[in-house]
Amino acid sequence: MELELNGQRVSVDPPPGMPLLWVLRDLLGLTGTKFGCGIGACGACTVLIDGRAVPSCVVRAADAKGRKILTIEGLASGETLHVLQRAWIGHQVPQCGYCQSGMLMAAAALLARHPDPTDAQIDAAISNLCRCGTYPRVRAAIRAAAQTDGKSK
């Protein structure tokens, strides 16, 4: 099977029914996308498929065929960090860091749809769970990234 992953075509031969998460982690060695619950409830495994944030633990890899998959490993453009990654560093968001890949991907999908999101839009888009309680900084960093992006355009 061929997947379009982080702008590149990759060949992989997963067992039938294997979710995208495990194809990424166990077959392709891309461990930035995390396993948290396996039922799409925590958001640690969030990736973008055709720009939409989805929990990769409940999406079969076969169903992602022919669509553009973006993981945390592909969020930066080469050495240039995504505006959200820079905001995340600026606001010192991560603590343990385990949920942060999923948080960033959910935030990237949000900003792509709403370049200057309201609080309500942030509330609705970021349903990812963070046990360390980085939420206030996640909100602040998304706002800052939206401001930076707006200025740079």
Added chain:
Amino acid sequence: MRRRSFILGGIGLGGALIVGWGLLPPRSRLGTRETLPPVAGSVALNGWIRVDADGTIAIAVPRSEMGQGVYTALPMLAAEELGVGLERVRVEQAPLDAIFGNVAVLTANLPFPPDEAQTVMVRASEWIVAKLARELDLQITGGSTSVRDAWQPMRTAGAAAREMLLAAAAKRWNTAPSQCRVADGVVRHLDGRSVPLQDLIGALREVPLPSDVRLKQMRYFKLLGRPVPRLDVPDKVTGKARFGIDLRLPGMLFAALRASPTIGGTLRHVDPGPALAQAGVVRVSTLPAAAGSAPAVAVVAKSWWLAQQALAKLRIDWDEGPNGDMSTDWLFARLRGALGAEEGFVFLERGDGEAALGRAVQLIEADYRAPYLAHAALEPMNCTARFSNGRLEIWAPTQVPSVLRHVAARAAGIGEDRVKVNVTLLGGGFGRRLEVDFVPQAVWLARDVAPAPVQLIWSREEDTTHDFYRPAAVAKMKGGLDASGMPFALVAKIASDAIVPQYLKRTYPSLAAAGGPVLGATDKTTVEGLFDQPYEFEHSRCAHVERHSPVPIGFWRSVGHSYNAFFMESFIDEMAYAAKREPLDFRRLLLANRPRHRAVLELAAARTRLRRLGPGRALGVALHEAFGSIVAQIAEVSLENGAIRVHRVVCAIDCGVTVNPQIVAQQMESGVVFGLTAALYGEITISGGRVQQRSFPDYRMLTLAETPSIETYIVPSQAAPGGVGEAGTPPIAPAVANALFRLTGRRLRSLPLRLAGS
């Protein structure tokens, strides 16, 4: 039995163990050039610090990074004395060595109230316990002790290394070390010459380790006290950070397991056939109970998902064991029965104790309770092990590498010297990763598939149903006011299981057998935050009734403080209303001789007043001292469609000298969210001997949308550093409960906080 005789017994036990091991020389924690593993082209200056070939300073951190910022805060201690910025520092996880043992984690857990801290008996027992800690080589990240423990040794290591750099440069220039300074990655002569650190490596090999060094005075600190960015953040925004679950080794297999669904149940029979018939499955193993784990059936396969799928094909015949009727109702009834029937162990008795309540003009009495709680770290329990040529190597997100090595060696039947432990980043710890229940499981699986490495990962459901839960507790609080409405007596009695003896039984059974009764009854985690609370009462008493149950219990962020703060600060509020005083004023009254506590309270109050209270909202305050830090939180609360809504939390803290204010603020935010999750939703229930919650839908977490704004203010202090990883958690539940009382007139005395009909 009373506290003192028990404690003396405990000191005797510690003393006996030390004598048993022979008289120990006083041991420096500086270490030697051989403590760190050698790296070509570099030079180790002591057990903590190495200068690498590119001039980078490698600093060994003997604690686990689980979000609390030790990979930044601890290097800052050494870098301050060394005179280098963090941009020139590389963090390395320290190997296992006695110099890295956590002494503070044991001395901080002696059952003495702060007022007695300077007495001879306390000093003597701290000294003995510190020696004990060094001999046990307890490399533990817990009890908010990382900075407290590293404060002296890591600054000393930095200062010693600085002296060596100066000596090496002085020799090169044929001048005195006093003519040289370390700055910006070079050693500079007063005349302007400079030499990069890497050019000193050869000379540094000849410079002896200094025997005595002087530490900087606080007023000359350049790094400590500044909001330095965390060193671990860049890799955590790019997906490069490697947690235990991310380890990949050539030929590695993956294992999934199912453990007995009933607490205390056993495996009767399983036919491995249906799993073995699945593609990619390598093996089915049965795993006996060990180190606190439940008996389990595991499937090893080429990917974790395949293992998990194959596991679902198995029909496992469990014997439910003796606890098939156990329920949370029964467990609470037992605790309440014990509370009424037994005197318990008295941790504190001051003045006339409970007898003083007979003179109360107004007697206030209330019963409280707190449920079992799961840790729910986002990275599920996992451990990777490889067995080859009689040697065992383990990679684990763990808070206790030394305990892990001990338990792994026992499981493998080999000496500890043949076990190598690698600590990875932790995707949350919160006390769950003080446990090593998954270690024998991984060791046995690795032996079954040797020499292939195997990564054991628990599913979320296994993680939730096989935790070591925050113990449930019930309390009876009594207070007395005199004729003028002044508070003069406080009596607290609680009933719960005790964690420390259970923990020792599953990790160091021989030590538990030797010291069992003493260690159990003096487990101060049961009453911390009650027996050592700061309010001054002429008469007071605090007792604990230990009631053991089969429910596995463990250390949960802030441990006993997590419920005792709720009991104490809610009850103080109750007393304030009974005395017809404002809750804030009532606290001021009881803190007349506690300037640090008052300052924290006043700072929180002053900052809260800067913003007008929204309509339909009320404020609640709580003040709590834990882990050497004092925290006040004021919560602004309303009801939205009958549900509790927290809008804003103002948090003030005195944590002694501040290492990194940015990390302190992060930890306060973290503590509030963690504590608020428990206060609003946290409850593990048991029915038919089984834990009923399985994953996030039924063990609910606070979300971003529900999170209040959180402001943190730090009281400047030059006192010894306190811990910040846990101190932010205890006050939030009572602060919210106290706000709800003001808002609704209803006093909620049971966690999680629930208004009828909501």
